[in-house]
Amino acid sequence: MEILCKKYHILTYGCQMNIHESEKIAGILESMGYVYSESENDADVIVFNTCCIRENAEQKAEGNIGALKQLKKKNKNLIIAVCGCMTQQKGKADALIKKFPFIDIVFGTHNLENFKSLLILKSAQKKAVISVLDKEGEIIEGTPKKRTSFPNAWVNINYGCNNFCTYCIVPYVRGRERSRKAEDIVNECRQLIKDGYKEITLLGQNVNSYGKDLNKEDFSDLLEQVASIDGKFRLRFMTNHPKDLSPKLIETIKNNPKICHSIHLPVQSGSDRILKLMNRHYTREDYFNKVEMLKNGISDIAITTDVMVGFPTEDEGDFNDTFDLMKKVGFSGAFIFIYSKREGTPAAKMDGQVDEKIATERIMKLLEFQNEFNRNQSLKYVGKTIEILCEGYDEKKGKYLGRDEYGRMAYFDGEKDDIGKFIDVKIISSGGISLFGEKV
Ligand code: SF4
Numbered sequence: 085m086e087i088l089c090k091k092y093h094i095l096t097y098g099c100q101m102n103i104h105e106s107e108k109i110a111g112i113l114e115s116m117g118y119v120y121s122e123s124e125n126d127a128d129v130i131v132f133n134t135c136c137i138r139e140n141a142e143q144k145a146e147g148n149i150g151a152l153k154q155l156k157k158k159n160k161n162l163i164i165a166v167c168g169c170m171t172q173q174k175g176k177a178d179a180l181i182k183k184f185p186f187i188d189i190v191f192g193t194h195n196l197e198n199f200k201s202l203l204i205l206k207s208a209q210k211k212a213v214i215s216v217l218d219k220e221g222e223i224i225e226g227t228p229k230k231r232t233s234f235p236n237a238w239v240n241i242n243y244g245c246n247n248f249c250t251y252c253i254v255p256y257v258r259g260r261e262r263s264r265k266a267e268d269i270v271n272e273c274r275q276l277i278k279d280g281y282k283e284i285t286l287l288g289q290n291v292n293s294y295g296k297d298l299n300k301e302d303f304s305d306l307l308e309q310v311a312s313i314d315g316k317f318r319l320r321f322m323t324n325h326p327k328d329l330s331p332k333l334i335e336t337i338k339n340n341p342k343i344c345h346s347i348h349l350p351v352q353s354g355s356d357r358i359l360k361l362m363n364r365h366y367t368r369e370d371y372f373n374k375v376e377m378l379k380n381g382i383s384d385i386a387i388t389t390d391v392m393v394g395f396p397t398e399d400e401g402d403f404n405d406t407f408d409l410m411k412k413v414g415f416s417g418a419f420i421f422i423y424s425k426r427e428g429t430p431a432a433k434m435d436g437q438v439d440e441k442i443a444t445e446r447i448m449k450l451l452e453f454q455n456e457f458n459r460n461q462s463l464k465y466v467g468k469t470i471e472i473l474c475e476g477y478d479e480k481k482g483k484y485l486g487r488d489e490y491g492r493m494a495y496f497d498g499e500k501d502d503i504g505k506f507i508d509v510k511i512i513s514s515g516g517i518s519l520f521g522e523k524v
Pocket of ligand 1: 246247289
């Protein structure tokens with residue numbers, strides 16, 4: 085006899101933080117007996133895990149929620165839930181219900197762990213359940229997770245942010261910084277290694293602030309503790325604020341072979357005037373000093389960054405400062421964005437919003453430069469043998485793929501058994517940012 089299980093589908097928007105939170109939502113649903121469905125068409129529960137960091141992510145989510153109206157008409161028992169940082173914005177939960185009256189549950193980032201009780205509550209009442217807390221509560225441990233990126237695993241170490249960069253909505257929707265206890269983090273990591281995971285990425289809006297609220301271990305101490313877990317694995321972390329990058333952290337990376345020699349250090353702008361308006365708490369010179377400190381401490385360090393163009397009042401001189409900084413540092417990767425106006429942030433009220441056409445021209449220049457830089461970097465790999473961690477199979481390329489410790493992606497002819505293993509790959513050719521090679 086076929087046993088019919090209830091199915092769920094999750095749509096995730098935005099950053100790694102959200103992807104990992106969707107793993108928790110999936111874990112909660114599976115602990116209730118739901119099974120994952122590839123398609124929303126036959127799901128009994130559909131969850132939209134939204135993002136509001138950029139306007140287009142928010143628009144995309146709303147467009148997709150709107151498209152579900154027909155599905156809800158066909159299946160009256162379908163539960164549609166919306167969560168994530170978009171719902172934490174002031175008045176947004178009510179506005180969503182008004183715009184899409186077929187939504188059943190809206191919950192925020194501070195009470196994701198309560199999703200099970202919200203589902204139970206919804207089954208007992210007709211009207212929509214709205215549960216968005218405007219203040220963060222205790223950190224709740226033990227939420228089940230359905231991890232989706234073996235052999236890599238994501239582990240939250242702290243939540244929220246105290247920095248209040250003027251363009252950023254995160255402190256308003258994710259609250260103040262709260263750190264998990266080191267013991268809980270280390271235990272989670274130890275279990276992951278036991279379960280066969282080979283790469284752990286410690287996650288936080290600003291990992292360097294870890295522990296400031298606990299007055300015990302700082303971030304370097306935590307890294308050291310995780311790196312001392314037995315077994316062969318890689319340890320990464322993101323994201324860092326340049327102002328908090330310390331000599332102690334550089335020493336810790338240098339002295340622990342399990343910690344990858346790669347760091348994401350968002351610069352945002354190369355102009356002192358714009359950095360001040362952004363409330364970033366460092367100057368261009370400070371940033372160069374941190375880069376020098378990193379390169380002097382760890383000669384093979386790969387530095388990646390985030391760059392924003394079109395911040396209010398950014399003129400040609402400011403943009404050229406950013407361009408110049410990128411050329412001087414030589415980032416091994418850069419996420420380059422056009423400033424996105426977020427209501428409720430100080431930058432949204434600033435005069436001098438930059439014309440979209442000008443911002444687009446600026447981003448194109450930076451992208452062109454960075455792509456060329458990446459191409460040249462990739463060429464230097466040809467003929468070399470690198471150790472990659474095989475992550476999976478790329479259907480389109482018909483090849484297995486994995487990254488080296490610096491985050492560079494390599495494709496090769498392998499086999500299913502390679503997934504989750506460290507493999508030496510000799511690089512034969514390169515294409516853009518990607519490398520192609522063969523197992524040695
Ligand atoms: S450091 Fe700045 S950009 Fe990063 S999350 Fe905090 S406020 Fe946002």
